Every structure is written in structure tokens, then in C-alpha cells.
Amino acid sequence: MPNVSLPPPQERRAASDEDRLLLGALRDGDESAFAQVMDTHFSSMLRLALSHVNDRASAEEVVQDTWMVAIEGIGRFEGRSTVRTWLFHILRNIARGRGRKDDRLRPLSALQSADAAAAGIDPLERLVDARAAAAGHGHAALWAGHNSDPEAELLAGELREQLETALATLAPRQREVIVLRDVEGWSAAEVCNILGVTDTNQRVLLHRAREKVRHEMRQYLSGSDLCLDEYDDDLP
Amino acid sequence: MMTCREAAASLDDFVDGRLPLMRRQAFANHVHACSTCTQVLKEVRCTRRLLRRLPRERMPDPMKNRLLDELRRSRSLPDSPRAAPRIRIAPTLGTTHNHRK
Numbered sequence: 001m002p003n004v005s006l007p008p009p010q011e012r013r014a015a016s017d018e019d020r021l022l023l024g025a026l027r028d029g030d031e032s033a034f035a036q037v038m039d040t041h042f043s044s045m046l047r048l049a050l051s052h053v054n055d056r057a058s059a060e061e062v063v064q065d066t067w068m069v070a071i072e073g074i075g076r077f078e079g080r081s082t083v084r085t086w087l088f089h090i091l092r093n094i095a096r097g098r099g100r101k102d103d104r105l106r107p108l109s110a111l112q113s114a115d116a117a118a119a120g121i122d123p124l125e126r127l128v129d130a131r132a133a134a135a136g137h138g139h140a141a142l143w144a145g146h147n148s149d150p151e152a153e154l155l156a157g158e159l160r161e162q163l164e165t166a167l168a169t170l171a172p173r174q175r176e177v178i179v180l181r182d183v184e185g186w187s188a189a190e191v192c193n194i195l196g197v198t199d200t201n202q203r204v205l206l207h208r209a210r211e212k213v214r215h216e217m218r219q220y221l222s223g224s225d226l227c228l229d230e231y232d233d234d235l236p
Numbered sequence: 237m238m239t240c241r242e243a244a245a246s247l248d249d250f251v252d253g254r255l256p257l258m259r260r261q262a263f264a265n266h267v268h269a270c271s272t273c274t275q276v277l278k279e280v281r282c283t284r285r286l287l288r289r290l291p292r293e294r295m296p297d298p299m300k301n302r303l304l305d306e307l308r309r310s311r312s313l314p315d316s317p318r319a320a321p322r323i324r325i326a327p328t329l330g331t332t333h334n335h336r337k
Binding site for chain 1: 252254279
């Protein structure tokens with residue numbers, strides 16, 4: 001089982017009454033409570049894991065290992081942070097360890113074939129391509145085959161794939177921040193807590209991530225039938 | 237009047253609702269007068285909204301079943317912290333209480 005650590009005391013946040021009820025249910029081994037939390041956080045956990053590992057299969061293993069640690073450790077969890085914060089600290093530790101191991105097993109230079117080198121292709125681009133290929137059938141495959149949120153169907157598959165591609169090009173920390181802030185809607189404070197960064201650092205990471213994704217989407221949208229104005233009805 | 241550079245520096249805080257009132261008003265005034273910053277703001281908001289609409293999924297059943305099996309197994313182990321009574325010192329009385337019913 002992966003070796004993980006709890007968040008340091010200064011990063012802990014008091015749990016709400018609702019969270020205490022949830023924690024009580026989890027400590028009592030309430031299977032429906034576990035199943036509900038597993039479903040609620042699955043997408044977030046998978047996305048955060050993908051900031052560090054190369055493919056969906058590895059990310060799913062990270063999520064599963066996280067829950068194994070949580071099941072084993074829930075009796076010792078003191079509730080000095082929210083259950084979500086506790087879970088994501090575990091996940092991030094496991095994902096980072098797994099990512100470092102993957103990188104050791106597959107050096108970046110190995111990704112650059114003779115043809116790519118001759119063509120002047122950036123090794124980083126090759127890594128991104130390799131991650132997409134390892135995911136199975138491109139980034140859309142990340143979301144295929146499972147029960148999806150009906151509202152998410154608003155996103156066309158092609159556009160969704162472009163968004164996933166844009167996220168995959170980000171540096172791990174930038175990706176973590178934009179996933180938690182803009183995809184999952186977490187507060188800045190909770191993201192700082194999970195990632196162990198200052199608010200200033202979090203803002204810089206988020207700004208850079210947003211700029212990169214915006215530029216990727218801008219190029220895509222300008223050449224498609226989709227119009228940015230479709231989504232701007234709440235502008236000042 | 238706020239400059240484009242200043243507006244760019246305030247953009248994320250504006251989108252996140254973290255800009256103080258006076259600065260928010262200055263930002264809005266600038267955006268109304270600057271087509272370039274209006275376009276950037278539209279793109280940022282559009283991208284953010286699209287990200288929020290990325291689909292979510294439930295945990296695949298095989299994984300969930302494996303984990304629930306692990307939960308049952310961990311609870312059945314005699315030396316498991318889950319299976320053992322949780323006993324602690326009551327802070328006010330100094331006596332022990334078994335919190336398991």
C-alpha cells in the first residue's frame with residue numbers, strides 16, 4: 001500500500017457538521033456512504049491524478065489506491081480537515097509518487113524517435129501525444145463508457161476533446177490548479193490547502209493555465225462553427 | 237482610466253469575483269471602452285464555462301465493487317482498527333468510554 005502522509009496541522013480546516021455526519025457514516029463502514037463519496041469525487045480524483053500520471057489506466061489505479069488507503073485509515077482520521085481534503089491529500093501523494101516512478105521507467109528522451117528528432121518535434125509535445133495515445137482513443141475516451149452528467153452533454157465531443165487536449169499540455173501544477181478551480185469549482189483556499197501553495201502562487205498558476213487553455217481554445221474556436229459569444233451572456 | 241496592462245492583471249480576480257468594488261468598477265469601465273480587453277474577457281469566461289461543463293462520471297462498477305469488498309474485508313479483520321472498539325479518555329471526566337454501541 002502506498003506510503004502517504006496527512007496534511008500538516010496548519011493546513012487543516014475544520015470540518016462542517018455535514019462533513020462530521022459523513023465522517024461518522026464512513027467510520028461506521030456505511031457502504032452506501034462510501035459508494036456515494038466514491039461517485040461524487042471520482043471525476044475530480046481522476047482528473048487530478050491525470051496531472052501526474054501518463055494515462056487513464058494509471059490514474060484509475062491511483063484513485064483505487066487512494067480509496068484502499070482511505071478505507072484502511074478512516075478509523076484513525078481525526079476529522080481535523082474535511083473528508084474531501086483528506087482524500088485529495090492522499091490521492092495527490094500517491095499520484096505524485098506514481099508519476100515519478102513512471103517518469104523513471106520511461107525517460108523523456110526515449111519518447112523522441114529518430115523521425116521526430118529529424119523533424120524537430122519537441123519532446124514535450126511527444127510526451128503529450130504519448131499520454132493521449134496511452135489513454136486509448138484520445139482524450140474523449142477519458143469520458144466514454146460510464147455514466148455521465150446529462151448537463152455535460154451540452155459540450156460537443158469535438159470541443160470536449162480539444163479542452164482535454166489543452167489541459168494535457170499544461171505543466172502538472174498548472175493543470176492541478178485549473179482542474180480544481182475551473183473544472184471542479186473548488187475555492188482558492190481549499191486548492192491552496194491541497195497543493196500546499198500560497199494564494200499568490202495559486203493565482204499565478206491559475207492565470208498561466210487559463211491563458212494557455214484560452215489560447216488553445218481560441219485557435220480551435222476561430223476555425224469552427226462554435227462561437228464564443230454563445231457563452232458570454234453574463235458579461236458586464 | 238485603467239490601462240490594458242492593469243486590466244490584464246485584474247482579469248482573473250474579476251472573473252473569480254475577488255476584485256474589490258472600486259477596482260471592479262474601474263475594470264468594467266475599461267472593458268466597456270476597450271474592444272481588445274472585451275474580447276479577452278469573453279474568451280476567458282467562455283473557456284471557464286466550458287471547463288465547468290466537462291462531463292463527470294461515476295466510479296466504474298468493477299472498481300467500486302472491489303473497494304466495497306475491501307471495506308467488508310477490513311471490517312472483518314480481528315486486528316483491524318475498524319473492528320476494534322474505539323476507546324478514549326473523556327476530556328472532562330477522566331474516565332474511559334466505549335464509543336461503540
